[in-house]
Amino acid sequence: MTDNTAVAGSNTAPGDASTASTTPATAADTPGERRLPKITVVGAGNVGATTGLLLVLRELADVVLIDIAEGVARGKALDIMQMRSNERFGPRISGTGSYADTANSDIVVVTAGIPRRPGMTREELLEINSGIVRSVLNGALEASPNALYVFVTNPLDVMCNLAWEIASSSPAALPPARLMGMGGVLDTARFIHAIAEATGAEPAEIEALVVGAHGEAMVPLAQRARVGGRPLNELLSAEQIKSVVDATVNGGAAVVELLQTGSAFYAPASSIVQMVTELLQPTGKILSVCARLNGEYGISDVSICVPVRLGKNGVEEVVELELAPAELSQLRASAEATKQQLGRL
Numbered sequence: 001m002t003d004n005t006a007v008a009g010s011n012t013a014p015g016d017a018s019t020a021s022t023t024p025a026t027a028a029d030t031p032g033e034r035r036l037p038k039i040t041v042v043g044a045g046n047v048g049a050t051t052g053l054l055l056v057l058r059e060l061a062d063v064v065l066i067d068i069a070e071g072v073a074r075g076k077a078l079d080i081m082q083m084r085s086n087e088r089f090g091p092r093i094s095g096t097g098s099y100a101d102t103a104n105s106d107i108v109v110v111t112a113g114i115p116r117r118p119g120m121t122r123e124e125l126l127e128i129n130s131g132i133v134r135s136v137l138n139g140a141l142e143a144s145p146n147a148l149y150v151f152v153t154n155p156l157d158v159m160c161n162l163a164w165e166i167a168s169s170s171p172a173a174l175p176p177a178r179l180m181g182m183g184g185v186l187d188t189a190r191f192i193h194a195i196a197e198a199t200g201a202e203p204a205e206i207e208a209l210v211v212g213a214h215g216e217a218m219v220p221l222a223q224r225a226r227v228g229g230r231p232l233n234e235l236l237s238a239e240q241i242k243s244v245v246d247a248t249v250n251g252g253a254a255v256v257e258l259l260q261t262g263s264a265f266y267a268p269a270s271s272i273v274q275m276v277t278e279l280l281q282p283t284g285k286i287l288s289v290c291a292r293l294n295g296e297y298g299i300s301d302v303s304i305c306v307p308v309r310l311g312k313n314g315v316e317e318v319v320e321l322e323l324a325p326a327e328l329s330q331l332r333a334s335a336e337a338t339k340q341q342l343g344r345l
């Protein structure tokens with residue numbers, strides 16, 4: 001198992017051949033011409049704009065922010081561009097309200113939606129955000145039929161499944177590998193943070209993974225977790241491990257309670273960038289990503305967060321780790337709960 005909070009790849013200068021060589025080929029490429037990837041971020045709110053900021057700071061891509069509130073997208077892009085002389089990054093970020101400006105993107109990250117408010121469950125977001133995801137996909141797919149799509153809008157797993165249904169039945173049918181969701185990477189980051197706090201270890205020493213639905217039904221794989229190569233139960237009591245798992249499952253809600261308005265966005269944006277980095281510059285590390293399953297872990301016909309390897313074609317491989325029987329049952333129950341929620345749409 002791999003620590004999936006370590007940063008994949010390294011920053012490279014714009015136009016650097018090492019960046020260009022890992023750029024997914026698009027129709028826009030011309031022989032001999034090297035360019036940065038183009039990433040569209042739909043939704044220029046807290047998560048979307050922070051993602052755009054990290055992408056250009058790390059010089060991973062040129063970014064287009066698109067939002068129904070066009071002024072917000074353009075204003076945040078301009079604000080970030082005005083950082084360039086201080087931060088010395090090469091890529092450009094722009095804002096728009098029109099999908100025409102997003103055409104031929106290599107990656108489309110969908111963060112459009114309303115965030116969870118205090119006391120609101122992710123499931124309550126379902127109805128509003130499913131309407132938003134439908135309208136976003138219509139616009140984005142037409143402009144960028146060859147892109148990789150990373151969904152972030154909550155409730156994440158249900159939105160991914162909905163997107164898969166829409167995309168697979170649209171004229172520009174999207175192969176399942178090119179459609180994925182960010183949830184497990186964030187949950188894993190929160191799990192590692194909770195383990196680090198409980199043990200005093202550095203995050204880099206910790207190997208851990210969270211699978212299952214991004215919500216109350218997530219499955220932190222405590223029995224597989226290692227700190228400096230040692231199993232967690234050699235360092236923490238059963239009660240302490242339970243507290244770590246609870247802190248992980250409630251990690252998002254804890255931020256919501258403190259903020260009072262809106263939900264977490266720094267760690268979510270960083271988790272999106274983890275996935276994007278692995279899509280552009282694959283290292284083979286295992287990430288927990290919402291992916292379509294066809295029998296893996298005994299689960300079929302649903303998208304849920306499982307260990308995968310990403311690459312330039314999207315989800316290159318679903319990695320079947322040997323899970324403890326209780327954790328495997330929880331993963332299957334989590335998939336079943338997602339199917340039931342989907343049935344309510």
Ligand SMILES: NC(=O)c1ccc[n+]([C@@H]2O[C@H](COP(=O)([O-])OP(=O)(O)OC[C@H]3O[C@@H](n4cnc5c(N)ncnc54)[C@H](O)[C@@H]3O)[C@@H](O)[C@H]2O)c1
Pocket residue numbers: 042043044045046047048066067068069072111112113114115116129132135136151152153154156182183186214262263264265268
């Ligand atoms: N998967 C995860 O791990 C994860 C983590 C954090 C947040 N989220 C989710 O991400 C979403 C965004 O969160 P946020 O904090 O950035 O919210 P936010 O309110 O700050 O931003 C959302 C943005 O989406 C825009 N928007 C709404 N409808 C749109 C449409 N049809 N087209 C384009 N833009 C549209 C809004 O104008 C707003 O600017 C929420 O659904 C939230 O629950 C998911």
